[in-house]
Amino acid sequence: MSQPWSTALVVLGGLLLVWLLLVAALVVAGRRDERSGRLAEALRLLPDVVRLLRRLAGDRDLPRGVRVRLWLLLAYLAMPLDLVPDVIPVAGYADDAIVVALTLRSVVRHAGPQALERHWPGTPDGLAAVRRLAGLRE
Template sequence: MDAVWKIAVGAAVGLLVVWLALIAALLLAGRRYERPGLGEMLRLLPDLLRLLKRLAGDKSLPGGVRVRLWLLLAYLAVPIDLIPDFIPVIGYADDAIIVALALRSVARRAGVQALGRHWPGSSAGLGAVLRAAGIRD
């Protein structure tokens, strides 16, 4: 049972680190644009998770998009990392970088229309995600 708690705490800390990295990236990307409000930033991670689930289930998207999403999920689920998570800060940095690169790749390959069709949040939140992915909305 102890291992289950370690995995759960590790997953929660990993999600928190990815969420904080995402907020920092959006704040940096939003310097030239209208920034999303605090409420939208707090909803960003749940909205992104719902977006990824919807994209993974969309049969009209190219197979490579769904494959990338499943590979990302497999990487996050496997306890072996490039840099072990018990190393402070950089242990979770590799996870955050891989998640950011995978999301950027999926967002660019799926396209603005697919992201807009499946985005559950506000239009300002979608705009921030598009800017963070390097897609001009």
């Protein structure tokens, strides 16, 4: 086999391995979140969370890195293709919720919980659920 083809196969194999590890991590995280009920909360709050993400991404007071992460998350949510296909039980539907929760944790770590409170469009109960998803204590 020629050098370019073997290099391409090695790169594709590496990408496939990384993807499989990511799927395994999402399955494990999804099971953990499913037991605690956080996944169900995240799915119920999806419309308000998407509005929150859009408002946070447009807030010029937040650090640029945080806003870039939020725009990348919004682009990922808008893509018709997922990291994990929806036909895979638990992980197929949980990957979006898990990626959102991880991004919210990053936003809170860099911008503070006040950013969530300032931009939350929903009810106080919904904000409490989002705070839990973001890893904040009540």
